[in-house]
Amino acid sequence: MYAIVEIAGLQYKVEKDQQIYVNRLQGSEGDKLSFDRVMLTDDNGNVTVGAPVIEGVAVNATILKHLKGDKVLVFKKKRRKGYQKLNGHRQSLTQISIDGFGKPSAQPKKEVKKAEAPKAEVKAEAPKADGVEYDNMTVAELREIAKEREITGYSSMKKAELIEALSK
Numbered sequence: 001m002y003a004i005v006e007i008a009g010l011q012y013k014v015e016k017d018q019q020i021y022v023n024r025l026q027g028s029e030g031d032k033l034s035f036d037r038v039m040l041t042d043d044n045g046n047v048t049v050g051a052p053v054i055e056g057v058a059v060n061a062t063i064l065k066h067l068k069g070d071k072v073l074v075f076k077k078k079r080r081k082g083y084q085k086l087n088g089h090r091q092s093l094t095q096i097s098i099d100g101f102g103k104p105s106a107q108p109k110k111e112v113k114k115a116e117a118p119k120a121e122v123k124a125e126a127p128k129a130d131g132v133e134y135d136n137m138t139v140a141e142l143r144e145i146a147k148e149r150e151i152t153g154y155s156s157m158k159k160a161e162l163i164e165a166l167s168k
Contacts, residue, residue, distance in 0.1 A: 001044065003101060005059045006037035014059060014098045024092035027063050033096065035059045036104045058104040064095040134163040142166065 002015045008023040027033065036058040041048045048054055069091040077084040134142060142162040146154035151165050 001101065002042050003038050003057075003059055004040040005035050006039065006053075007035055007096075011039065016098055016100050018098045019064065019095060020098070021069070021093045021095050023094070024066065025063065025094045025096070029063055029065050031063045032099075033061045033063065034104050035061065038101075041101070056103060057101065059101055060099040061096045062099055064097050066092070066094050069093050134166055 002013055004011055004013050006012075008025060010023065012020060012022065014020065025033065036053070038054045038057045038059060039050050039052065041054060041057060048057075071088045071090050074087040074089065075084070076087075137145075139159050139162065142159065143154050143157075145166055146157075146162060149166070154162060154165070157165065
């Protein structure tokens with residue numbers, strides 16, 4: 001039996017008693033984890049596909065250790081400019097062992113409350129003079145109307161200033 005599960009934002013194909021390296025997870029060595037975002041399971045040819053996840057199925061795992069991956073060298077160079085830069089990076093990883101498949105553990109999930117976005121203030125619509133909506137017009141059209149009404153300085157005005165001057 002195997003399953004495809006999402007762990008730390010990446011999808012992995014896992015089997016029972018398998019050890020895998022994933023991006024750093026919170027928790028200490030020996031902690032038990034349960035991943036409930038199971039996308040697919042295969043039990044000897046009996047395939048179940050989630051939409052997007054399978055409800056009531058989880059992958060249980062144990063943290064074995066935290067470690068760093070191999071160093072990856074990043075070398076940048078610009079020809080004939082005398083510029084070269086060498087950087088190194090080691091990814092933080094967690095080694096986990098898959099204990100099996102089953103129901104999600106009864107551990108209480110930490111609910112993350114999303115900060116409420118401030119409600120956008122409703123913009124006051126531009127006043128309608130003579131029953132004309134100036135908001136839907138282009139700047140060129142507004143300048144033509146300002147020219148006809150003999151408004152001075154219309155050529156350097158922005159759209160909001162033109163609408164204000166025309167609605168007076």
